[in-house]
Amino acid sequence: MIIMTDSLEYSLSILKYQLTVTIRWFIIVLSHCEKTSVRELDMQSALLVELLCYNNKSSIMMCVTPNWYRKFRYVISKIQNKYVNLDIKSLRTFKSKIPKSCSMTASAIIRPPFVYYKSSKNLTGIDVRILHELALSLNLDLQIFAFNTSNFTSNEFDVHVGYPLQYSKSISKSYDFHELVYVVAPGKRISSLQKLFQAFDGKIWILICLIILMAFMSTYAMNMQSHVIRKFVFGRNAQLKFMNVLGGLLGTSSHQLTSKRNFLRVLWIAFLFFGVLMRTLHQATLFKLLQNDNCENEVQSLDEAIEKNITVYTDVIYKDFVNQSIRIKYKSQREIHSIITKSFDSDFLEIIFLPSAQMNFFKHSSSQLKRFKIIEHPRIVIPSVFHFSDQFHFADEIDEKIGMFQSAGLIKFWTDLEMHHIHKVNEIVVPKKLTFKHVQILFDILIVGHSLSFMFFILELIYKRFVGQKTVREMTAVRFIRRKSYP
Template structure:
């Protein structure tokens, strides 16, 4: 009872023209066919059927009679929305199942003009009912199908009664691709309803895009390894495609039996400007110069607003390619084997020891002998000697002094062992400095960012990056990127995907390596883009889903995109020590020699100066003595 009330309410609200809804008192083959379609097909697709009617030749009652009969027979089966199009409103949910009643082509045109993409799902089902007899019925059907094909509506059937025969109904449709023509409209009889049954086995809406019969589909793309690789035979001139996207379109062409005609836009992906103009592959799709485009096409809101995206078949991340770490100084190479905290604690321990020696030096001799041992002249130098592994020629004789020396020997032994082991391991590693790890760090160091113009849309909410960005062409991108790999002082970062990065490293291995920051900036969903009204999306999405779920796309990707090339492969084979590795030791030696030489010169100078003073003072004393003797005599 509740369903009936809802049904009557819908009829009352949406169909103001139907004043009386009463039980019909006649039956036609057309109405029985419509009822059969609703009960046996549409109910499996949706729970709502949309009715539209239009009459320009005073045949309104004929339309309503057929509609009344259909409504009466399906009132408990489904919800029916009736719309005359006189006051058409944009629906929140696009209409998917539609039955249209009209009496002439002009009536259909009025309905057709209001069949916008905002209200209708063009990949839905359209059952078109011609309610009156026409002498030029075939021509009318051709015009109707032509109009529908403009919007790529292919799930459309026309039903009409043969002249003066209400017990029969003919069903016509069209196939845009066949072995005789491509992208053309030819009305073909689908079935014949006579009496109470179908003449042929019923196929309500046959699949029309499972076989393209060798027809040509136009594809906009461009070289973009490893996703789209375009090869041309030097002898025959035949063009073939490879790469992840190339393999995808090649497999789809084999599955659906179509040929591929490539169009190479100079502007690559193209741009979408605020004034509505477009360029590149995007423009070709919108203007229907091509059927689709692919070649590392990632979804974003601006593209989705003007084109229809297919099923996501690959996902990757955008990252920054950054310069390699700056080379470490010789002193850093000596200090880095151990942690900073280790050096701080060790230094504090040694300083405490030297400070204790300095304090004890001012104590009584008996205290010094107890701690240092008897006849130990330079305890400070002995401490430094022990730190560097030197030997003591005079050992302390007292037990407490020997105990302290043993503790310090044990401490320095562990210290030297840890340092030696860490230094050996450190020499086997990459001794470059730390790379930048985040966008914030790059901004802090005033990095310049390089990217293609098509990447701009990903950073619209990051003006601080766009302010420092330079948009470059593919050739400029590659030349500057080559400089980045060899110049650690080049403060720049290049935007790329993980897939492109792995492929670039594969090409330059083992001579160079492109480093990247671990921060993922944006997740890219790779799809095929088609015209907003394209009918190719459903069959292609079904096939792509099977390829993804079957693991084939991942297998194709692994051929060109290998994760092992995202990490630098360092040669760990043993090598003889080089001067570069020991440079810090020699520098310390030279610094020590220079300092000791300077101190020696100062000592000689001071001692010489003292000697001169002493000699002068002796001479003065001698002169005084002689003068005294002289005056005393």
């Protein structure tokens, strides 16, 4: 089924990418019997996409007809029966005019996952995979040299892999985009005592202290009154009044209520309900905080780093993209990796500026690196390009092949293939600190309880003033009559 859109070019590009994934899936199934390597599978996928997409313009419509499926089965049967040797150099639809004797020397910076050593001599990565495919498509002998740092100024190499710079003379079209981020070390570890108070926001602790202070002051003010008022409020045998306040908040069994006044009962129930819910929320948040290895964030944003004059370490290739207002030190990739490794010291306050994909790669290699945080800064996205030397005469051919790979979705496919394990990195979910908005309902309950208690207090005062005194006089008169009747 074809989804009709306003842009035919967009529809065809999506169709080509789906075609690439489908072809690769069929070839992977067949490779289990043939024991084909992943390297050969990518070459076969690129070949079939070229065969179906670039040789014949009408082949795009074949993929939605039953006739296309029969032709595809015919090609697959040739692969399975080894009638055809799947090689881009022999079955390519676009024959390169470059002779086989030509070579291409490429230089790249070791920056995983783009370029890195999988073993002692096996160089791999996203950019390395693209270079190999370009060399196979253009009949070029490829030699790749990897370094820890470079500024792309040497003409000893034909192609440099990197980002567009101000002094670049000849570059290819961009084939991918990456985001650059500022990451900071986790800082000092938070102690258990600090986590005890970190469960709530500072405003909540201030409100809790004010409520306890008001309860103590009210209790102390009642104790300073006459015996009649204390008996009216607290009852006859009230003891440990201050401990009752703490017991109601902390949930101990020492609190008791001897007063028979309804207003005090309502006030006490609201206070107990407030204490129970507050303790439950605090215990739940504290339990999550104690399970996580949280650290103090020394720096929250790039502006704060500029104010504190903190050093930013980065490679020279990111010179045109790093903020020049901050103190910068340029280091090689090996030195940056060592800085990240030593950053677990408590006095480390440096910041590293690097691609987010590279930081995710480091996080995947070490569980401790997952505690690194990205500070707030303006979003920076840069393209990936090839730099050509003055003596290299095949820049146009490389641009053409890059466009063909992009339109078929092969570069995105190779990128996802190389970075599939990075996307599986689980970010540490840090429990949120409870703010006033989270516990506002508890304070509302306490306010409603105080309002109801005050209303009952007024009603009981009115009852005691008018009805209670009359009842006392009647009872006194009855006792006086009984005494006279029975001397």
